[in-house]
Amino acid sequence: MKDHMTVSESEYTDADFQKVRQIAREKAGIHLPATKKALVYSRVSRRVRELDLGSFQAYLSFVTSPAGEDEMQNLIFALTTNVTSFFREKSHFDHLESIVVPQMISRVRAGKRGRIWSAACSTGPEPWSIAMSVMTAFPDAATHDFRILATDINAHVVARATEGVYGAEDVEGIPTAWKAQFMERTPSGDYRFTGPIRRLPAFRVLNLNASWPIQGSFSAIFCRNVVIYFDDSTREHLWQRLADKLDPGGFLYVGHSERVSCANQCGLTQVAPTIYRKDH
Numbered sequence: 001m002k003d004h005m006t007v008s009e010s011e012y013t014d015a016d017f018q019k020v021r022q023i024a025r026e027k028a029g030i031h032l033p034a035t036k037k038a039l040v041y042s043r044v045s046r047r048v049r050e051l052d053l054g055s056f057q058a059y060l061s062f063v064t065s066p067a068g069e070d071e072m073q074n075l076i077f078a079l080t081t082n083v084t085s086f087f088r089e090k091s092h093f094d095h096l097e098s099i100v101v102p103q104m105i106s107r108v109r110a111g112k113r114g115r116i117w118s119a120a121c122s123t124g125p126e127p128w129s130i131a132m133s134v135m136t137a138f139p140d141a142a143t144h145d146f147r148i149l150a151t152d153i154n155a156h157v158v159a160r161a162t163e164g165v166y167g168a169e170d171v172e173g174i175p176t177a178w179k180a181q182f183m184e185r186t187p188s189g190d191y192r193f194t195g196p197i198r199r200l201p202a203f204r205v206l207n208l209n210a211s212w213p214i215q216g217s218f219s220a221i222f223c224r225n226v227v228i229y230f231d232d233s234t235r236e237h238l239w240q241r242l243a244d245k246l247d248p249g250g251f252l253y254v255g256h257s258e259r260v261s262c263a264n265q266c267g268l269t270q271v272a273p274t275i276y277r278k279d280h
């Protein structure tokens with residue numbers, strides 16, 4: 001009798017890999033090069049085992065069926081990394097706090113909208129770091145129409161980000177004074193964001209490579225460590241769409257290893273290695 005608890009590598013065919021590639025491209029715009037074949041095996045075979053489906057083929061049929069809609073989240077989750085941390089690329093948050101937010105204050109106090117977007121927010125350290133920087137530069141931000149839109153394709157990470165609860169090691173990158181100001185300890189010893197800061201982020205599930213039901217434009221957009229999954233044309237198209245969503249003079253922050261290849265055509269000027277300003 002076949003042992004349904006194991007999925008041997010010999011059962012993982014090239015056709016299976018091609019199918020995973022096709023799903024990743026169609027559902028998330030994620031490009032999996034041929035070099036990722038073994039990685040896909042190790043990540044996805046875990047899901048095949050956990051669901052006790054016995055073979056990659058059975059898993060791929062399930063995930064593409066209506067009943068497998070939730071599992072699609074797990075598959076995308078298995079194919080991407082959600083690694084993130086508080087104040088990752090500290091210079092971006094210094095720039096936001098000292099340049100961008102001060103420029104927004106008088107407009108927002110006069111009744112206009114203030115908007116910042118964390119465009120692949122993972123489990124939340126990025127939008128919550130933005131929120132702490134905003135509250136430091138503009139302490140009454142939460143009493144005005146000031147919001148941080150925080151989106152990710154993955155509903156599981158968006159749910160975690162919305163909770164705003166983190167373990168002691170996760171919050172090591174947050175200055176002690178800010179932990180005291182913006183967080184409380186939970187009975188289990190975790191840290192939870194509390195008080196007015198909780199009104200700033202608005203969390204949503206959003207695929208960057210699909211349509212965006214988003215109104216208005218942003219003073220700053222963080223799109224960091226996500227385009228590494230996309231091919232060149234998907235990436236360029238995304239940069240153009242993000243540039244279109246920036247206010248004139250607004251800023252785009254990208255990951256430390258990323259560059260906006262089409263900056264000129266997108267109407268962006270590079271002001272630091274990973275910071276771009278939208279032209280007026």
Ligand SMILES: C[S@@+](CC[C@H](N)C(=O)[O-])C[C@H]1O[C@@H](n2cnc3c(N)ncnc32)[C@H](O)[C@@H]1O
Nearest residue numbers: 028081083084120122153154207208224225226
């Ligand atoms: C490495 S994390 C980056 C988190 C954060 N921006 C940072 O730099 O710390 C990459 C995130 O991109 C998300 N992602 C991957 N493809 C996406 C897509 N097509 N649309 C939106 N988010 C996507 C993943 O779910 C993951 O949470």
